[in-house]
Amino acid sequence: MRIHEEVRKMPFSPIRAWTQRLHDLGPRAELTLGEPVQSTDPRIGEAAAAALRQGLTHYPPAAGLKSLRELLAEREQAQRGWQFRPEQILITDGAQEALAVCCLGLLNPGDEVLVTDPGYPGTLSALALASATPVFFPLDAQGQPEFAAMERAVSVKTRAIFVASPNNPTGQILSAATWTQLASLAEMLDLVLIVDAAYEQLSWKPLSFKALRPWRHRVIFIGSFSKTYAMTGWRLGWISAPRRWGKALLKTGWLCATGCLHRADTACRSVAADRCQAKRIQLAAFE
Numbered sequence: 001m002r003i004h005e006e007v008r009k010m011p012f013s014p015i016r017a018w019t020q021r022l023h024d025l026g027p028r029a030e031l032t033l034g035e036p037v038q039s040t041d042p043r044i045g046e047a048a049a050a051a052l053r054q055g056l057t058h059y060p061p062a063a064g065l066k067s068l069r070e071l072l073a074e075r076e077q078a079q080r081g082w083q084f085r086p087e088q089i090l091i092t093d094g095a096q097e098a099l100a101v102c103c104l105g106l107l108n109p110g111d112e113v114l115v116t117d118p119g120y121p122g123t124l125s126a127l128a129l130a131s132a133t134p135v136f137f138p139l140d141a142q143g144q145p146e147f148a149a150m151e152r153a154v155s156v157k158t159r160a161i162f163v164a165s166p167n168n169p170t171g172q173i174l175s176a177a178t179w180t181q182l183a184s185l186a187e188m189l190d191l192v193l194i195v196d197a198a199y200e201q202l203s204w205k206p207l208s209f210k211a212l213r214p215w216r217h218r219v220i221f222i223g224s225f226s227k228t229y230a231m232t233g234w235r236l237g238w239i240s241a242p243r244r245w246g247k248a249l250l251k252t253g254w255l256c257a258t259g260c261l262h263r264a265d266t267a268c269r270s271v272a273a274d275r276c277q278a279k280r281i282q283l284a285a286f287e
Contacts, residue, residue, distance in 0.1 A: 034198075036232070041229065062254045063091065063250055064090065065091070069089040073089050073240075076088075076089070080212070080213075080216075081213050089238055089240050090238060090239040090240075090241070090246075090249050090250060091237075094224060095224035096126070097253075098222040098239045099123055099126040099196070100126040101252045102220060102249065103129060104126075105253075108132075109130070110132070111130075111159040111160075112134075112155055113160045113161070114135055115135065116167065117136035118170060120168040120196065135158070137149050137153050139167070143174075145182065159191060160191050160193070161182060161185070163195055164195070165207065166199045173207060176211040180211045183212050183215035183219065184215070186215065187218065194222065195219060195220065198223065200223075201228035202227055219242070222238075223240070224237040239253075
């Protein structure tokens with residue numbers, strides 16, 4: 001039996017390789033994975049244990065719990081500056097699965113995707129799984145795309161743009177002017193703009209995506225509970241996307257989902273509901 005060719009060619013994550021080597025050396029400060037040093041809020045663990053006692057061990061809804069998606073839609077609306085409906089939210093097993101779902105659901109073999117250099121290595125793995133090709137464009141000294149190089153990288157096969165803000169690994173943030181240019185380019189070329197926002201709650205200064213509002217019909221956001229809420233091992237993230245891509249993403253996400261999702265998103269929902277009354281916007285991640 002042969003191994004899938006794209007999987008055979010796919011390099012093992014260098015971040016994971018270094019992490020394993022450091023683990024083998026024993027306890028020490030670690031600068032490889034984005035791993036918070038603190039533990040998950042005890043309330044989340046208590047809510048997960050309660051979910052188990054209540055028998056929530058069966059198949060969850062394909063898109064995730066409705067109550068969680070309602071809270072995330074509210075959060076996305078506050079963060080992005082335009083309306084989101086629960087039907088636009090898909091709960092995933094972390095941001096990495098969200099990347100894979102977007103690639104597998106929206107790209108065809110041979111499609112090209114514009115990717116920042118430097119950028120998150122996991123994006124390249126997701127693209128390889130979909131038999132899509134990354135085409136790199138550089139960032140300037142301020143961490144903004146070099147648009148002249150970006151435009152030269154475009155071909156008839158280009159289908160999407162992947163960016164992260166804050167960038168992984170540099171931490172730099174895209175400006176409102178950059179968002180306008182990126183979205184304008186995506187509109188002109190009929191591309192999907194996929195935004196990895198896994199680190200947005202850890203920014204030293206407020207982030208704004210409101211400049212994307214006129215082009216919201218072609219923007220997909222990827223979010224995660226892992227970094228902000230010290231929940232890396234829980235594997236819980238989400239996709240917020242225009243409705244026209246919802247069915248493709250849902251079908252792909254259903255194929256990728258694992259069994260812990262029901263208990264994890266139930267736990268997050270309970271904490272989110274508590275925080276909602278005090279501060280609706282920041283509580284987004286808990287659901």
